[in-house]
Amino acid sequence: MSEETKSTKTAPRKKTKKISSKLLTYILPVVVVTVLALVVIAANLSKNRMEEMATETLESSISNQADNIDAWLKENLAYFSTVKYMLENLNPPESEIPTILDAFYGYNSNSPKGFYIGTSDGKLYKASEADFSDSNVTESTWFKQGLSRIAMAYGTAYTNDQGETVISATGILNDGSDNMKVLGADVTLNKISIIVNSGVKMDGASSFLVDTNDDKILAHREVSMVGSTISDSSSDPLLQGAAQAIHEGSFNSREIAGNMVAFAEVPGTDWVLVSYIPIRVILSTVNQMGMILFMVGGIAIVLIIIIILYVVRKVVAPLTHISENITAMSEGDFTIEVDSSSDDEIGVMGSRVTDFVSSMRSMLSHISQESERLQGESDNSDRVSKTMFEASQSQAEAMKQLNETVDQLATAVNDIAANATTLAQVVADTRENSDKAHESMKETVGISQKGRDDMEKLSVAMAGISDANESLVESINKVGSASEEITNIVGMISEIAEETNLLSLNASIEAARAGEAGKGFAVVATQIAKLAQTSAESAQNISNLIDEVRKLIGDAVGQANASAESIHQNSELISVAVDTFDRIYTNIQESNGLIEAMIEDVGKVDDVATNVAAISEEQAASADEILATSENMVEMANNITKSSQDVADNSQELAGTSKTLTSYVQKFKI
Template identity: 30%
Template sequence: MKSKEKKQIKNPKQSKTIAGKLLGTIIPIMVICIIVVAALMFLRARSVILKNAKEQLSQETRANAADIALILENRRSYYSGISDVLENIDFDGGKGIYNDFQFTTSKFDDMYPGFYGYFDEIGYLDLTGFKPDAGFDPSSRPWYTGAQGKSELTWGTPYVDATSGGLSTFFSKEITLKSGQHGVISSDLYLKNISETVSQYRPSGTGFAILVDDSLTVVASEDTSYNGTSLGDHPSDTLYTSIFKQLSAGNKDIAVMRANDGLNYYVAYSTIPTTNWTMISYVKENDILKELNSLLFITIAIVIIMLIISTLFIMALISGMISKPITELTGSIGSITDNDFSIQINDKGNDEIGTMNRGMKKFVDSMRDSLVKLRDETEKLANSAEESKGSAENMNEQTTSQSESIGQIRDTMDGIATAVTELATSATELATMVSELTNEGQTTGNTMHILVGKADKSQKDMLAVTNSMDGISSSMQEMNNVVTTVEESAKRIESIVAMINSIADQTNLLSLNASIEAARAGEAGKGFAVVASEIGSLANESASASEEIGTIISEVMDHISSLADKSTANMEEIGQSSQIVDEAQITFGELIGNLESASNSMSKMVAMIKKVDEVATNLAAISEEQSASTEEVMATMEVIASSAEEVSNSSNQVADNATKVSDASDTISNFVSSFKLE
C-alpha cells in the first residue's frame, strides 16, 4: 500500500511540469510582443529617418543654391552698380567710358574683361577694344534681344563660347546714359568655375548635383558632357528624363525616381535666388536608407538579445518562484509519506506556495513535536516501569533484611544509651575546663595590652631622639658653612697680602731708582735722597709685615682646614646615627604592630573559648536529652518491624504491575520508531 502511494506521488513528475507549461505560454506571447514593439519602433524610426533624410537633402540643395546665387549675385550686383554710374554720370561719350572703366577688365577672372554694349550715336562699345565688322547687327544677338524691356540685369541662356569653347552665359539690361543715348549693357560669365563647383557637391555625402537654367538647359553637372544640353535631350538616361518631365510640369517637390542602374534615387529641387535657375540634387535611396539598414540590423540584434535575456530571466524567475518551491514542497510531501518528519520546510514567501509551505511546516513541526514527546514519554514510561520493577524487587529484599537489621539496631541502641550517659559526664568536665581556660586567656590579654602601651611610649621616645639628631645635624651643617666662609675669607686675605708684597717690591725698586737719580743730582738731590731712603725703609718694613701676616694666615688656614675636616667627619657620624635611630624607630613600629596583632589574636581566642564553653554546656544538656530519646527510639523500632512485613507484601504486587507497564511501553516505542524525527 505504501509503495503504491509513492508511485502516485512520483507519477506527476514524469508529466509536463507547471514551469514548462508556463514557459510554453509566456515565451511565445513575449516573443510576439517584443517583435511587434520592435517592428512599430522600426517603422516609426524609418519614417523619421526618411523625413530627416529628405529634409537634409532639401537643406543641402538650398544651401548649394544659395552658394551659387552668392557667386552670381556678386557679379550681377557689381555690374548693376556700373550701370547706375553710367546712368547718372556723363563720361563724355564712348571714349570717356572706355578709358574710365578699364579697371573693371581685371575685376573677375571668371568673367569677360569689363563689359560691352551698344548705344545710340556711340555704336558698339567693348572695353577689350574689340571692333566688330562693318555689317555687325547687335539686334540679332541674344544679349541684345534678352535685354529688351529689362530694367535690371537679367541672366540669359547659357551657350558655348566660340573663343574658349567653354560654357558661358551673360546678363544684360536696357540703359539710358546720362548724356541721353539709349542702349544695352552686357557682360559674360564663364561657367567653368561654377561647373566645377557644382560637380563637387555631394549632397547627403554620396549624391550629385545638377544646375539648369529656366529653359532646363544643363549649366553644370557631374557628367560634363551634359553641360550646355537640355535635360530632355537624353532619352536614354531615365533619371534625366524623369527630372525633365517633373520640372516641365512645374513640380519641384522631392520625388523618388529610378535610374538606368535600376536603383531608386531621391531628387530635390531649389530655385537659385534672383534667377530662374534651378539646383537639382539626387542621391541613391540605398545611401539614404543605409542608416536605416544599420538600424534594422541593430534592432534585430537587440530583439534577439532581449529575447534571450527575457527568456533566461523568466526561466530563472519561474524556477525561483514556482519550480523550485513546488519541487521542494513535493519532496517534503514525499518524505512525509515515508514517515520522515525530520525535514525542514522553507516557509518564506507571501504567495500561495508560501502559504502552503507555512501550513505544511506547521503540520510537520506539530507532528514532529508530538511524536518526539510521545517517544520521550514512552522512554520515560519504560524507564519508570523498569525502575518500579527493580525498586519493588529491591524493596522486597530490603524489607527482609530490614527485619533482620531491626534486631541488630535494638542491640546497638542499648550500647548508644550507655555511650550517651558517658558523653554527658565528659561534657560536664569539658565545660569546667573551658571556663578555667577563659579566665587564663583574659589575664594574658590584659598583659598584652600593657605591653603594647609600653612599646608605644618607647616609639615616641625614639621619635624625640630622631628630632634631636636632626637639630644637631642642622647646627653642624651651619657651622660647616661658617668654616667654609672663613676659609674663603682667609684665601682672599692671602691674595691681598701677596698684592701688598708686590707693592712693597715696586716701592723699594722706585726708592732705589730715586736714590740713583738723587746721587746724579748732587747737592741738589740730597733731600730727595733722604726721602727715597725713608720710602725704601718703609717698603722693607711693609714687606716684612706682609710676610708675617702671610705666615699667620697660613697657620689660620691650617686650623680652619682641620676644623672643616672634623666638622665633615662629625656630619657623617651624625648622619649614620640618625640612620640607626630611624631604623630603630621602624623596628619599634613593627614590634608595636606585632604586639597589637598578638593582642587582637588573644582577644579572638578568648571569644572562641567562650563559644566552646557555651557548646560544652549545650552538649551536656543535649546528651541528657539524647538519653531520653534513645528510649523512645527503642519503642519505635518495634513498630517498624511490623510495618516492614506489610511493605514486603506490597512490593511483590508493584513488581507485577511494573512488568505489564514495561510491555506496553515497548509496543508504543516500536510504533514511534517507524517515524524519522531527526
C-alpha cells in the first residue's frame, strides 16, 4: 500500500454543517437588521412630524394671544380717547377737574386708579379715591411721553412711585387753557398676564411678553419675573436666546436651550410675545410610540424566524438523502440508487448524480483494463532509456572542454570592448556637459547685463518716488489748514444753534401766553427747538471728527518723512548694486572664453575614443558568436543526457503508477 493511500485513509473527516443552519445564519441577521431599520425610520419620521405639528400649534397659539392682547389694548384705548374727547369739549376750570375725574373712577376695571392729569407747572389732578401719587410730575415718565402725543397712546412700561410695573396711556389735553396739560391712565399688567398665560393651547407650554424698547418683561407666569430685564448675558439660557433673537429682529420659530420657541409681534406696539414648550414634552408621545414600534418589531422578528425555520426545513429535507448517497460515493461505493422524483432543482440534482454514478462505473472498468497494458509498455521503455543515457554522458564531457577554451577567449575580448566603450561614453558626456555649460554661460551674461539695466531703472524710479512723497507731505499740510477753517465754521454753527434754541424757548413762552391762537405756533417753536438741538449735536460731532482728522494728518506726515528717509537709503544701496553687477559681468565674459577653448579640446578627444570603441565592439561581437555556438553545443549534449535520464525515471514511475492505479480501481464497488 502506497503512502498516499495511507494518508487518504488516516486523514480526519472535515466537520460539516447543515444547509438549513447556514441559511438561517445568513437570513436571520438580514431580517433582524431590516425590521430594526424600519422601526428606527418610522420613529424618526414620527419625531419630525410631531415637532412640526407642535411648532404649528405653538405659532397658532401665540398668534391668537397677540391678537387678543391687541384687541384688549385697542378696547381700553378707545375708552381713554372717549374720556379725553369729553374733557376737551367740557373745557372745565381746574377747580372742577377732580370732580370730573371722580365720575370716571372705577368705571374701567383695567385702569383701577382711574384718570389723572398733570400740568406743566407741576400740578397733579386725580380722583379723590385713587391710590396714585407722583412726587415730580414734569419729570415723570408718563408726563414726558404724553407731551409728544396729541391722541391717546400707550408708552413704555415703567415702575411708578408705588413700585408697580405699569404702562400708561397718555396724550395732551387740549382744553383751551394756557397751561399745558397731559391726561393719563395707568393700565395694570394683570390682565395682559392673564391673556398671555391663559391663551396657550398646548399642555406644558408657557409665554411671556417683552417690551423691545427696554427689554423688560411685561407679563410672565412667574410674578417675580415681571419688570425684570432680559439680555444677551442673562443667566437663564432661554431668556438669553430670546434676547438675542429680539435684538436681531429674527422672529422665526427655533429651538433654544431645549425648548421650541415661537415669537409674535403685538400690532401697534413695540412688544414681542414669546411662547415656548420643552422639547421633551413634545417628544414624550413620540418616545411612547417608539417603544410600541420596537415591541411590535420584536414580535414581528420572532414570527418571521418561526416561519423561516419551517420553510427552510421543508425545502432542504430532500437534500439529506442526496447527501448520504454522495458520502457513500466518496467511500468508493457506486452501487447506490439516488432518488430523483422531486420536480425542482433538488430533483435535477438527484438525476445528475444518478448519471454520474453510471459514468463512473463504465470509466472504472476501462481504467482497470488500460492499467494492465501500461505495465508492459513501461518495462520496455526502461531498457531503451538506460542505453541512451550511457552514450549521452560521453558526448557531454567532450563538449564541456571545448566550451571552457572558447569562454576564456571571449572574456578577454569583451573586457577590451567594454573599456573602450566606457572611454567613448565618458568623452561624449564631457562634451555634452561642456556645450550645456557654454549655453548657460551665455544666458548668464545676458541676465547680468539685463540686471544692471534694471538696477539703473530702479534708481531712477526711486528718485521719482522721493519727489512724489514730498508732494504728498505738502498736500497733507494743506488738508490740516483746511480742517482748522472747518473748525471755525463749526463753532459759528454751534453759536447759531444756541441762539436758535433760546429764540424757540421764548416763542414757546409767548405761544403759551397767547392761548388758543398760539397753539399752532407752540408746535412750530417746539420743532425749531428740536432742530436747534440736533444742529448743536451735529456740530459737536463734526468738531470731534475734525480733531481725529488732525491726529491722523500728524501720523501721516510722520510716516511720509520716514518713507522719504527709507527711499534715500535704498537709492544709495541701488548704486552700490549697479557697480557690483558691472564686476560680475566682466568676470562672466572671461569665464565664457575659457569654456569655448575647453569645448574644442574635448571634441578632439571624443573622435579618438569613438574610433577605438568601434573596433573593440567588432572584435567582441565575433568572440560572442563563437562562445554562443559552443554553449549551444554543450547545452544540447546536457539536454540529451538529461532527457535519457528522465526517460529512465519516467519508465520507473510509470510502472509504479500502473500498480497504484490498479490498486485504486480495486477499491471501488461496481
